[in-house]
Amino acid sequence: MIREKFDLTGKTALVTGSARGIGRAIAAAFAEFGARVFVHGVKPSDPLSAALAACQAFNPACESVTGDLGDPAAVEAIFAHLRERDALPDILVANASIQKNIHWSEFDAAEAHHEMEVNFHATLRMFQLAYPKMKEQHWGRLIVVGSVQEMRPHPEMCAYAASKAALENLVRNLARQIAREGITVNDLCPGVFATDRNAAALGNPVYAERVMNAIPMHDYARPEDAAGAALLLASDAGRYITGSTILIDGGLRLPG
Ligand SMILES: NC(=O)c1ccc[n+]([C@@H]2O[C@H](COP(=O)([O-])OP(=O)(O)OC[C@H]3O[C@@H](n4cnc5c(N)ncnc54)[C@H](OP(=O)(O)O)[C@@H]3O)[C@@H](O)[C@H]2O)c1
Known part of the structure:
Protein backbone atom coordinates (compact mmCIF):
# COMPACT_ATOMS: atom_id res chain seq x y z
CA MET A 1 0.00 0.00 0.00
CA ILE A 2 1.58 3.26 -1.08
CA ARG A 3 -0.23 5.26 1.65
CA GLU A 4 1.62 3.29 4.36
CA LYS A 5 4.96 4.19 2.85
CA PHE A 6 4.37 7.83 3.79
CA ASP A 7 3.70 6.94 7.43
CA LEU A 8 6.27 8.42 9.85
CA THR A 9 4.98 6.79 13.04
CA GLY A 10 7.90 5.93 15.32
CA LYS A 11 10.25 8.41 13.62
CA THR A 12 11.76 11.44 15.31
CA ALA A 13 12.30 14.53 13.17
CA LEU A 14 14.13 17.80 13.71
CA VAL A 15 13.14 20.63 11.39
CA THR A 16 15.31 23.69 11.92
CA GLY A 17 13.72 27.12 11.49
CA SER A 18 10.24 25.65 11.85
CA ALA A 19 8.73 28.43 13.96
CA ARG A 20 7.61 30.02 10.70
CA GLY A 21 7.28 29.64 6.96
CA ILE A 22 8.36 26.58 5.00
CA GLY A 23 9.85 24.80 8.01
CA ARG A 24 6.66 25.15 9.97
CA ALA A 25 4.61 23.61 7.13
CA ILE A 26 7.07 20.71 6.83
CA ALA A 27 7.04 20.12 10.60
CA ALA A 28 3.24 20.04 10.71
CA ALA A 29 3.09 17.60 7.79
CA PHE A 30 5.57 15.27 9.49
CA ALA A 31 3.53 15.38 12.71
CA GLU A 32 0.32 14.74 10.73
CA PHE A 33 1.96 11.60 9.37
CA GLY A 34 2.88 10.42 12.86
CA ALA A 35 6.41 11.70 13.54
CA ARG A 36 7.58 13.04 16.88
CA VAL A 37 8.69 16.43 15.61
CA PHE A 38 11.06 18.86 17.27
CA VAL A 39 10.22 22.34 16.02
CA HIS A 40 13.02 24.87 16.25
CA GLY A 41 13.56 28.62 16.35
CA VAL A 42 16.33 30.99 17.39
CA LYS A 43 14.70 31.56 20.78
CA PRO A 44 11.34 31.00 22.49
CA SER A 45 8.66 33.02 20.69
CA ASP A 46 4.92 33.13 20.02
CA PRO A 47 5.40 31.75 16.48
CA LEU A 48 7.46 28.85 17.88
CA SER A 49 4.73 28.08 20.45
CA ALA A 50 2.09 28.21 17.71
CA ALA A 51 4.14 25.90 15.47
CA LEU A 52 4.53 23.46 18.35
CA ALA A 53 0.81 23.56 19.11
CA ALA A 54 0.05 22.83 15.44
CA CYS A 55 2.31 19.75 15.59
CA GLN A 56 1.02 18.62 18.98
CA ALA A 57 -2.53 18.66 17.60
CA PHE A 58 -1.39 15.70 15.48
CA ASN A 59 1.13 14.17 17.88
CA PRO A 60 1.29 15.28 21.55
CA ALA A 61 4.87 13.93 21.81
CA CYS A 62 6.18 16.82 19.70
CA GLU A 63 8.52 19.27 21.44
CA SER A 64 10.46 22.45 20.71
CA VAL A 65 14.13 23.32 20.88
CA THR A 66 15.91 26.65 20.42
CA GLY A 67 19.32 27.96 19.43
CA ASP A 68 21.07 30.34 17.05
CA LEU A 69 22.74 28.22 14.37
CA GLY A 70 25.31 30.98 13.89
CA ASP A 71 26.80 29.85 17.20
CA PRO A 72 28.59 26.47 16.93
CA ALA A 73 28.07 25.91 20.69
CA ALA A 74 24.31 26.24 20.19
CA VAL A 75 24.37 23.50 17.56
CA GLU A 76 26.13 21.18 20.02
CA ALA A 77 23.66 22.18 22.77
CA ILE A 78 20.64 21.39 20.57
CA PHE A 79 21.96 17.89 19.92
CA ALA A 80 22.93 17.40 23.58
CA HIS A 81 19.33 18.25 24.45
CA LEU A 82 17.96 15.83 21.85
CA ARG A 83 20.28 13.09 23.15
CA GLU A 84 19.03 13.69 26.70
CA ARG A 85 15.44 13.44 25.47
CA ASP A 86 16.30 10.18 23.67
CA ALA A 87 15.31 12.05 20.52
CA LEU A 88 18.24 12.10 18.14
CA PRO A 89 16.61 12.56 14.76
CA ASP A 90 15.83 9.84 12.23
CA ILE A 91 14.87 12.69 9.90
CA LEU A 92 16.78 15.96 9.87
CA VAL A 93 15.63 18.90 7.77
CA ALA A 94 18.18 21.73 7.71
CA ASN A 95 15.73 24.45 6.81
CA ALA A 96 16.83 27.55 8.78
CA SER A 97 18.89 30.09 6.90
CA ILE A 98 19.82 33.75 6.85
CA GLN A 99 20.29 36.15 3.95
CA LYS A 100 21.04 39.81 3.35
CA ASN A 101 20.64 41.88 0.21
CA ILE A 102 23.94 43.65 -0.43
CA HIS A 103 25.63 44.34 -3.79
CA TRP A 104 28.56 41.90 -4.22
CA SER A 105 31.06 44.74 -4.51
CA GLU A 106 30.14 45.90 -1.00
CA PHE A 107 29.62 42.51 0.62
CA ASP A 108 31.30 42.52 3.99
CA ALA A 109 33.48 39.49 4.81
CA ALA A 110 31.99 39.16 8.30
CA GLU A 111 28.45 39.00 6.87
CA ALA A 112 29.47 36.46 4.23
CA HIS A 113 31.11 34.35 6.94
CA HIS A 114 28.00 34.57 9.13
CA GLU A 115 25.75 33.41 6.30
CA MET A 116 28.07 30.47 5.58
CA GLU A 117 28.12 29.62 9.30
CA VAL A 118 24.33 29.43 9.66
CA ASN A 119 23.48 28.08 6.21
CA PHE A 120 26.36 25.67 5.53
CA HIS A 121 28.62 24.95 8.52
CA ALA A 122 25.77 24.39 10.98
CA THR A 123 24.14 22.01 8.49
CA LEU A 124 27.33 19.99 8.04
CA ARG A 125 27.81 19.78 11.81
CA MET A 126 24.19 18.72 12.42
CA PHE A 127 24.53 16.03 9.75
CA GLN A 128 27.69 14.77 11.50
CA LEU A 129 25.85 14.68 14.84
CA ALA A 130 22.81 12.91 13.40
CA TYR A 131 24.75 10.39 11.32
CA PRO A 132 25.89 7.77 13.89
CA LYS A 133 22.35 6.83 14.95
CA MET A 134 21.16 6.72 11.35
CA LYS A 135 24.10 4.53 10.39
CA GLU A 136 23.55 2.18 13.31
CA GLN A 137 19.87 1.68 12.54
CA HIS A 138 20.47 1.61 8.77
CA TRP A 139 17.78 4.23 8.21
CA GLY A 140 18.01 7.99 8.01
CA GLY A 146 18.27 24.87 -0.74
CA SER A 147 17.12 27.60 -3.09
CA VAL A 148 16.43 28.21 -6.74
CA GLN A 149 19.38 30.58 -6.33
CA GLU A 150 21.62 27.53 -6.75
CA MET A 151 20.73 27.85 -10.45
CA ARG A 152 19.62 31.48 -10.67
CA PRO A 153 21.58 33.56 -8.16
CA HIS A 154 20.09 36.89 -7.14
CA PRO A 155 22.52 39.76 -7.89
CA GLU A 156 22.28 41.09 -4.32
CA MET A 157 22.61 37.79 -2.46
CA CYS A 158 25.98 36.40 -3.54
CA ALA A 159 26.88 34.88 -0.14
CA TYR A 160 23.44 33.34 0.39
CA ALA A 161 23.35 31.89 -3.13
CA ALA A 162 26.86 30.49 -2.70
CA SER A 163 25.91 28.91 0.64
CA LYS A 164 22.95 27.18 -1.03
CA ALA A 165 25.12 25.99 -3.92
CA ALA A 166 27.54 24.59 -1.33
CA LEU A 167 24.68 22.70 0.32
CA GLU A 168 23.63 21.19 -3.01
CA ASN A 169 27.20 20.04 -3.57
CA LEU A 170 27.32 18.59 -0.04
CA VAL A 171 24.13 16.64 -0.76
CA ARG A 172 25.63 15.01 -3.87
CA ASN A 173 28.86 14.30 -2.02
CA LEU A 174 27.29 12.65 1.05
CA ALA A 175 24.64 10.82 -0.95
CA ARG A 176 27.34 8.85 -2.78
CA GLN A 177 29.15 8.05 0.45
CA ILE A 178 26.28 6.84 2.62
CA GLY A 191 11.50 29.23 -5.55
CA VAL A 192 9.64 32.29 -4.29
CA PHE A 193 7.47 31.55 -1.25
CA ALA A 194 5.23 34.10 0.41
CA THR A 195 6.89 33.94 3.84
CA ASP A 196 8.04 36.47 6.41
CA ARG A 197 11.49 36.80 4.85
CA ASN A 198 10.04 38.07 1.58
CA ALA A 199 7.29 40.25 2.99
CA ALA A 200 9.19 43.53 2.82
CA ALA A 201 10.70 42.93 -0.65
CA LEU A 202 7.44 41.72 -2.18
CA GLY A 203 5.67 44.67 -0.57
CA ASN A 204 7.42 46.81 -3.19
CA PRO A 205 5.00 46.68 -6.17
CA VAL A 206 7.69 47.30 -8.82
CA TYR A 207 9.93 44.51 -7.51
CA ALA A 208 6.95 42.21 -6.92
CA GLU A 209 5.80 42.61 -10.53
CA ARG A 210 9.29 41.78 -11.83
CA VAL A 211 9.47 38.66 -9.64
CA MET A 212 5.95 37.53 -10.56
CA ASN A 213 6.67 37.92 -14.27
CA ALA A 214 9.72 35.65 -13.91
CA ILE A 215 7.63 32.80 -12.46
CA PRO A 216 6.04 30.68 -15.23
CA MET A 217 3.15 29.73 -12.90
CA HIS A 218 2.63 33.42 -12.16
CA ASP A 219 1.95 32.72 -8.50
CA TYR A 220 4.02 32.68 -5.31
CA ALA A 221 4.38 29.37 -3.52
CA ARG A 222 2.68 28.84 -0.18
CA PRO A 223 4.61 27.15 2.68
CA GLU A 224 2.44 24.02 2.41
CA ASP A 225 3.57 23.62 -1.22
CA ALA A 226 6.87 22.31 0.17
CA ALA A 227 5.31 19.82 2.57
CA GLY A 228 4.41 17.04 0.12
CA ALA A 229 7.88 16.82 -1.38
CA ALA A 230 9.43 16.92 2.09
CA LEU A 231 7.19 14.06 3.17
CA LEU A 232 8.22 12.05 0.12
CA LEU A 233 11.92 12.55 0.86
CA ALA A 234 11.47 11.85 4.58
CA SER A 235 9.49 8.65 4.29
CA ASP A 236 9.86 5.14 2.88
CA ALA A 237 8.01 6.38 -0.21
CA GLY A 238 11.27 8.18 -1.09
CA ARG A 239 13.52 5.21 -0.34
CA TYR A 240 15.22 5.26 -3.73
CA ILE A 241 15.67 9.03 -4.03
CA THR A 242 19.12 10.26 -3.01
CA GLY A 243 21.50 12.98 -4.12
CA SER A 244 18.55 14.71 -5.77
CA THR A 245 17.46 18.30 -5.95
CA ILE A 246 13.70 18.71 -6.03
CA LEU A 247 12.60 22.13 -7.21
CA ILE A 248 9.41 23.68 -5.89
CA ASP A 249 9.59 26.84 -7.91
CA GLY A 250 6.63 27.10 -10.29
CA GLY A 251 9.17 26.85 -13.12
CA LEU A 252 11.28 29.84 -11.99
CA ARG A 253 14.58 28.04 -12.72
CA LEU A 254 13.67 27.59 -16.39
CA PRO A 255 15.43 29.89 -18.84
CA GLY A 256 13.09 32.66 -20.00
N1 LIG B 1 10.86 32.06 1.18
C1 LIG B 1 11.43 31.88 0.01
O1 LIG B 1 11.00 32.45 -1.02
C2 LIG B 1 12.60 30.96 -0.14
C3 LIG B 1 13.18 30.82 -1.40
C4 LIG B 1 14.26 29.97 -1.55
C5 LIG B 1 14.75 29.29 -0.46
N2 LIG B 1 14.16 29.44 0.76
C6 LIG B 1 14.73 28.71 1.89
O2 LIG B 1 13.71 28.06 2.59
C7 LIG B 1 14.05 28.01 3.99
C8 LIG B 1 12.90 28.57 4.81
O3 LIG B 1 12.62 29.87 4.36
P1 LIG B 1 11.36 30.69 4.92
O4 LIG B 1 11.09 31.76 3.94
O5 LIG B 1 10.29 29.75 5.32
O6 LIG B 1 12.02 31.35 6.23
P2 LIG B 1 11.39 32.34 7.31
O7 LIG B 1 9.92 32.45 7.19
O8 LIG B 1 12.22 33.57 7.22
O9 LIG B 1 11.72 31.57 8.68
C9 LIG B 1 13.03 31.36 9.00
C10 LIG B 1 13.15 30.40 10.16
O10 LIG B 1 14.55 30.18 10.39
C11 LIG B 1 14.86 30.53 11.73
N3 LIG B 1 16.17 31.15 11.80
C12 LIG B 1 16.55 32.33 11.23
N4 LIG B 1 17.82 32.62 11.56
C13 LIG B 1 18.25 31.60 12.33
C14 LIG B 1 19.47 31.33 13.01
N5 LIG B 1 20.50 32.17 12.96
N6 LIG B 1 19.55 30.22 13.75
C15 LIG B 1 18.50 29.37 13.84
N7 LIG B 1 17.32 29.56 13.22
C16 LIG B 1 17.20 30.67 12.48
C17 LIG B 1 13.78 31.48 12.19
O11 LIG B 1 13.65 31.37 13.60
P3 LIG B 1 12.78 32.46 14.44
O12 LIG B 1 11.36 32.21 14.04
O13 LIG B 1 13.08 32.13 15.85
O14 LIG B 1 13.28 33.81 14.00
C18 LIG B 1 12.55 30.95 11.44
O15 LIG B 1 11.91 29.95 12.17
C19 LIG B 1 15.35 28.80 4.12
O16 LIG B 1 16.45 27.92 4.10
C20 LIG B 1 15.39 29.65 2.88
O17 LIG B 1 16.70 29.97 2.49
C21 LIG B 1 13.12 30.28 0.95
Whole structure:
Protein backbone atom coordinates (compact mmCIF):
# COMPACT_ATOMS: atom_id res chain seq x y z
CA MET A 1 0.00 0.00 0.00
CA ILE A 2 1.58 3.26 -1.08
CA ARG A 3 -0.23 5.26 1.65
CA GLU A 4 1.62 3.29 4.36
CA LYS A 5 4.96 4.19 2.85
CA PHE A 6 4.37 7.83 3.79
CA ASP A 7 3.70 6.94 7.43
CA LEU A 8 6.27 8.42 9.85
CA THR A 9 4.98 6.79 13.04
CA GLY A 10 7.90 5.93 15.32
CA LYS A 11 10.25 8.41 13.62
CA THR A 12 11.76 11.44 15.31
CA ALA A 13 12.30 14.53 13.17
CA LEU A 14 14.13 17.80 13.71
CA VAL A 15 13.14 20.63 11.39
CA THR A 16 15.31 23.69 11.92
CA GLY A 17 13.72 27.12 11.49
CA SER A 18 10.24 25.65 11.85
CA ALA A 19 8.73 28.43 13.96
CA ARG A 20 7.61 30.02 10.70
CA GLY A 21 7.28 29.64 6.96
CA ILE A 22 8.36 26.58 5.00
CA GLY A 23 9.85 24.80 8.01
CA ARG A 24 6.66 25.15 9.97
CA ALA A 25 4.61 23.61 7.13
CA ILE A 26 7.07 20.71 6.83
CA ALA A 27 7.04 20.12 10.60
CA ALA A 28 3.24 20.04 10.71
CA ALA A 29 3.09 17.60 7.79
CA PHE A 30 5.57 15.27 9.49
CA ALA A 31 3.53 15.38 12.71
CA GLU A 32 0.32 14.74 10.73
CA PHE A 33 1.96 11.60 9.37
CA GLY A 34 2.88 10.42 12.86
CA ALA A 35 6.41 11.70 13.54
CA ARG A 36 7.58 13.04 16.88
CA VAL A 37 8.69 16.43 15.61
CA PHE A 38 11.06 18.86 17.27
CA VAL A 39 10.22 22.34 16.02
CA HIS A 40 13.02 24.87 16.25
CA GLY A 41 13.56 28.62 16.35
CA VAL A 42 16.33 30.99 17.39
CA LYS A 43 14.70 31.56 20.78
CA PRO A 44 11.34 31.00 22.49
CA SER A 45 8.66 33.02 20.69
CA ASP A 46 4.92 33.13 20.02
CA PRO A 47 5.40 31.75 16.48
CA LEU A 48 7.46 28.85 17.88
CA SER A 49 4.73 28.08 20.45
CA ALA A 50 2.09 28.21 17.71
CA ALA A 51 4.14 25.90 15.47
CA LEU A 52 4.53 23.46 18.35
CA ALA A 53 0.81 23.56 19.11
CA ALA A 54 0.05 22.83 15.44
CA CYS A 55 2.31 19.75 15.59
CA GLN A 56 1.02 18.62 18.98
CA ALA A 57 -2.53 18.66 17.60
CA PHE A 58 -1.39 15.70 15.48
CA ASN A 59 1.13 14.17 17.88
CA PRO A 60 1.29 15.28 21.55
CA ALA A 61 4.87 13.93 21.81
CA CYS A 62 6.18 16.82 19.70
CA GLU A 63 8.52 19.27 21.44
CA SER A 64 10.46 22.45 20.71
CA VAL A 65 14.13 23.32 20.88
CA THR A 66 15.91 26.65 20.42
CA GLY A 67 19.32 27.96 19.43
CA ASP A 68 21.07 30.34 17.05
CA LEU A 69 22.74 28.22 14.37
CA GLY A 70 25.31 30.98 13.89
CA ASP A 71 26.80 29.85 17.20
CA PRO A 72 28.59 26.47 16.93
CA ALA A 73 28.07 25.91 20.69
CA ALA A 74 24.31 26.24 20.19
CA VAL A 75 24.37 23.50 17.56
CA GLU A 76 26.13 21.18 20.02
CA ALA A 77 23.66 22.18 22.77
CA ILE A 78 20.64 21.39 20.57
CA PHE A 79 21.96 17.89 19.92
CA ALA A 80 22.93 17.40 23.58
CA HIS A 81 19.33 18.25 24.45
CA LEU A 82 17.96 15.83 21.85
CA ARG A 83 20.28 13.09 23.15
CA GLU A 84 19.03 13.69 26.70
CA ARG A 85 15.44 13.44 25.47
CA ASP A 86 16.30 10.18 23.67
CA ALA A 87 15.31 12.05 20.52
CA LEU A 88 18.24 12.10 18.14
CA PRO A 89 16.61 12.56 14.76
CA ASP A 90 15.83 9.84 12.23
CA ILE A 91 14.87 12.69 9.90
CA LEU A 92 16.78 15.96 9.87
CA VAL A 93 15.63 18.90 7.77
CA ALA A 94 18.18 21.73 7.71
CA ASN A 95 15.73 24.45 6.81
CA ALA A 96 16.83 27.55 8.78
CA SER A 97 18.89 30.09 6.90
CA ILE A 98 19.82 33.75 6.85
CA GLN A 99 20.29 36.15 3.95
CA LYS A 100 21.04 39.81 3.35
CA ASN A 101 20.64 41.88 0.21
CA ILE A 102 23.94 43.65 -0.43
CA HIS A 103 25.63 44.34 -3.79
CA TRP A 104 28.56 41.90 -4.22
CA SER A 105 31.06 44.74 -4.51
CA GLU A 106 30.14 45.90 -1.00
CA PHE A 107 29.62 42.51 0.62
CA ASP A 108 31.30 42.52 3.99
CA ALA A 109 33.48 39.49 4.81
CA ALA A 110 31.99 39.16 8.30
CA GLU A 111 28.45 39.00 6.87
CA ALA A 112 29.47 36.46 4.23
CA HIS A 113 31.11 34.35 6.94
CA HIS A 114 28.00 34.57 9.13
CA GLU A 115 25.75 33.41 6.30
CA MET A 116 28.07 30.47 5.58
CA GLU A 117 28.12 29.62 9.30
CA VAL A 118 24.33 29.43 9.66
CA ASN A 119 23.48 28.08 6.21
CA PHE A 120 26.36 25.67 5.53
CA HIS A 121 28.62 24.95 8.52
CA ALA A 122 25.77 24.39 10.98
CA THR A 123 24.14 22.01 8.49
CA LEU A 124 27.33 19.99 8.04
CA ARG A 125 27.81 19.78 11.81
CA MET A 126 24.19 18.72 12.42
CA PHE A 127 24.53 16.03 9.75
CA GLN A 128 27.69 14.77 11.50
CA LEU A 129 25.85 14.68 14.84
CA ALA A 130 22.81 12.91 13.40
CA TYR A 131 24.75 10.39 11.32
CA PRO A 132 25.89 7.77 13.89
CA LYS A 133 22.35 6.83 14.95
CA MET A 134 21.16 6.72 11.35
CA LYS A 135 24.10 4.53 10.39
CA GLU A 136 23.55 2.18 13.31
CA GLN A 137 19.87 1.68 12.54
CA HIS A 138 20.47 1.61 8.77
CA TRP A 139 17.78 4.23 8.21
CA GLY A 140 18.01 7.99 8.01
CA ARG A 141 16.93 11.03 6.07
CA LEU A 142 19.14 14.10 5.68
CA ILE A 143 17.43 16.95 3.85
CA VAL A 144 18.68 20.44 3.13
CA VAL A 145 16.38 23.24 2.09
CA GLY A 146 18.27 24.87 -0.74
CA SER A 147 17.12 27.60 -3.09
CA VAL A 148 16.43 28.21 -6.74
CA GLN A 149 19.38 30.58 -6.33
CA GLU A 150 21.62 27.53 -6.75
CA MET A 151 20.73 27.85 -10.45
CA ARG A 152 19.62 31.48 -10.67
CA PRO A 153 21.58 33.56 -8.16
CA HIS A 154 20.09 36.89 -7.14
CA PRO A 155 22.52 39.76 -7.89
CA GLU A 156 22.28 41.09 -4.32
CA MET A 157 22.61 37.79 -2.46
CA CYS A 158 25.98 36.40 -3.54
CA ALA A 159 26.88 34.88 -0.14
CA TYR A 160 23.44 33.34 0.39
CA ALA A 161 23.35 31.89 -3.13
CA ALA A 162 26.86 30.49 -2.70
CA SER A 163 25.91 28.91 0.64
CA LYS A 164 22.95 27.18 -1.03
CA ALA A 165 25.12 25.99 -3.92
CA ALA A 166 27.54 24.59 -1.33
CA LEU A 167 24.68 22.70 0.32
CA GLU A 168 23.63 21.19 -3.01
CA ASN A 169 27.20 20.04 -3.57
CA LEU A 170 27.32 18.59 -0.04
CA VAL A 171 24.13 16.64 -0.76
CA ARG A 172 25.63 15.01 -3.87
CA ASN A 173 28.86 14.30 -2.02
CA LEU A 174 27.29 12.65 1.05
CA ALA A 175 24.64 10.82 -0.95
CA ARG A 176 27.34 8.85 -2.78
CA GLN A 177 29.15 8.05 0.45
CA ILE A 178 26.28 6.84 2.62
CA ALA A 179 23.67 5.49 0.20
CA ARG A 180 24.54 1.90 1.19
CA GLU A 181 23.84 2.69 4.84
CA GLY A 182 20.12 3.23 4.33
CA ILE A 183 20.50 7.02 4.57
CA THR A 184 19.27 9.30 1.81
CA VAL A 185 20.50 12.87 1.37
CA ASN A 186 18.48 15.33 -0.68
CA ASP A 187 17.97 18.99 -1.48
CA LEU A 188 14.49 20.49 -1.35
CA CYS A 189 14.76 23.62 -3.37
CA PRO A 190 12.20 26.46 -3.08
CA GLY A 191 11.50 29.23 -5.55
CA VAL A 192 9.64 32.29 -4.29
CA PHE A 193 7.47 31.55 -1.25
CA ALA A 194 5.23 34.10 0.41
CA THR A 195 6.89 33.94 3.84
CA ASP A 196 8.04 36.47 6.41
CA ARG A 197 11.49 36.80 4.85
CA ASN A 198 10.04 38.07 1.58
CA ALA A 199 7.29 40.25 2.99
CA ALA A 200 9.19 43.53 2.82
CA ALA A 201 10.70 42.93 -0.65
CA LEU A 202 7.44 41.72 -2.18
CA GLY A 203 5.67 44.67 -0.57
CA ASN A 204 7.42 46.81 -3.19
CA PRO A 205 5.00 46.68 -6.17
CA VAL A 206 7.69 47.30 -8.82
CA TYR A 207 9.93 44.51 -7.51
CA ALA A 208 6.95 42.21 -6.92
CA GLU A 209 5.80 42.61 -10.53
CA ARG A 210 9.29 41.78 -11.83
CA VAL A 211 9.47 38.66 -9.64
CA MET A 212 5.95 37.53 -10.56
CA ASN A 213 6.67 37.92 -14.27
CA ALA A 214 9.72 35.65 -13.91
CA ILE A 215 7.63 32.80 -12.46
CA PRO A 216 6.04 30.68 -15.23
CA MET A 217 3.15 29.73 -12.90
CA HIS A 218 2.63 33.42 -12.16
CA ASP A 219 1.95 32.72 -8.50
CA TYR A 220 4.02 32.68 -5.31
CA ALA A 221 4.38 29.37 -3.52
CA ARG A 222 2.68 28.84 -0.18
CA PRO A 223 4.61 27.15 2.68
CA GLU A 224 2.44 24.02 2.41
CA ASP A 225 3.57 23.62 -1.22
CA ALA A 226 6.87 22.31 0.17
CA ALA A 227 5.31 19.82 2.57
CA GLY A 228 4.41 17.04 0.12
CA ALA A 229 7.88 16.82 -1.38
CA ALA A 230 9.43 16.92 2.09
CA LEU A 231 7.19 14.06 3.17
CA LEU A 232 8.22 12.05 0.12
CA LEU A 233 11.92 12.55 0.86
CA ALA A 234 11.47 11.85 4.58
CA SER A 235 9.49 8.65 4.29
CA ASP A 236 9.86 5.14 2.88
CA ALA A 237 8.01 6.38 -0.21
CA GLY A 238 11.27 8.18 -1.09
CA ARG A 239 13.52 5.21 -0.34
CA TYR A 240 15.22 5.26 -3.73
CA ILE A 241 15.67 9.03 -4.03
CA THR A 242 19.12 10.26 -3.01
CA GLY A 243 21.50 12.98 -4.12
CA SER A 244 18.55 14.71 -5.77
CA THR A 245 17.46 18.30 -5.95
CA ILE A 246 13.70 18.71 -6.03
CA LEU A 247 12.60 22.13 -7.21
CA ILE A 248 9.41 23.68 -5.89
CA ASP A 249 9.59 26.84 -7.91
CA GLY A 250 6.63 27.10 -10.29
CA GLY A 251 9.17 26.85 -13.12
CA LEU A 252 11.28 29.84 -11.99
CA ARG A 253 14.58 28.04 -12.72
CA LEU A 254 13.67 27.59 -16.39
CA PRO A 255 15.43 29.89 -18.84
CA GLY A 256 13.09 32.66 -20.00
N1 LIG B 1 10.86 32.06 1.18
C1 LIG B 1 11.43 31.88 0.01
O1 LIG B 1 11.00 32.45 -1.02
C2 LIG B 1 12.60 30.96 -0.14
C3 LIG B 1 13.18 30.82 -1.40
C4 LIG B 1 14.26 29.97 -1.55
C5 LIG B 1 14.75 29.29 -0.46
N2 LIG B 1 14.16 29.44 0.76
C6 LIG B 1 14.73 28.71 1.89
O2 LIG B 1 13.71 28.06 2.59
C7 LIG B 1 14.05 28.01 3.99
C8 LIG B 1 12.90 28.57 4.81
O3 LIG B 1 12.62 29.87 4.36
P1 LIG B 1 11.36 30.69 4.92
O4 LIG B 1 11.09 31.76 3.94
O5 LIG B 1 10.29 29.75 5.32
O6 LIG B 1 12.02 31.35 6.23
P2 LIG B 1 11.39 32.34 7.31
O7 LIG B 1 9.92 32.45 7.19
O8 LIG B 1 12.22 33.57 7.22
O9 LIG B 1 11.72 31.57 8.68
C9 LIG B 1 13.03 31.36 9.00
C10 LIG B 1 13.15 30.40 10.16
O10 LIG B 1 14.55 30.18 10.39
C11 LIG B 1 14.86 30.53 11.73
N3 LIG B 1 16.17 31.15 11.80
C12 LIG B 1 16.55 32.33 11.23
N4 LIG B 1 17.82 32.62 11.56
C13 LIG B 1 18.25 31.60 12.33
C14 LIG B 1 19.47 31.33 13.01
N5 LIG B 1 20.50 32.17 12.96
N6 LIG B 1 19.55 30.22 13.75
C15 LIG B 1 18.50 29.37 13.84
N7 LIG B 1 17.32 29.56 13.22
C16 LIG B 1 17.20 30.67 12.48
C17 LIG B 1 13.78 31.48 12.19
O11 LIG B 1 13.65 31.37 13.60
P3 LIG B 1 12.78 32.46 14.44
O12 LIG B 1 11.36 32.21 14.04
O13 LIG B 1 13.08 32.13 15.85
O14 LIG B 1 13.28 33.81 14.00
C18 LIG B 1 12.55 30.95 11.44
O15 LIG B 1 11.91 29.95 12.17
C19 LIG B 1 15.35 28.80 4.12
O16 LIG B 1 16.45 27.92 4.10
C20 LIG B 1 15.39 29.65 2.88
O17 LIG B 1 16.70 29.97 2.49
C21 LIG B 1 13.12 30.28 0.95
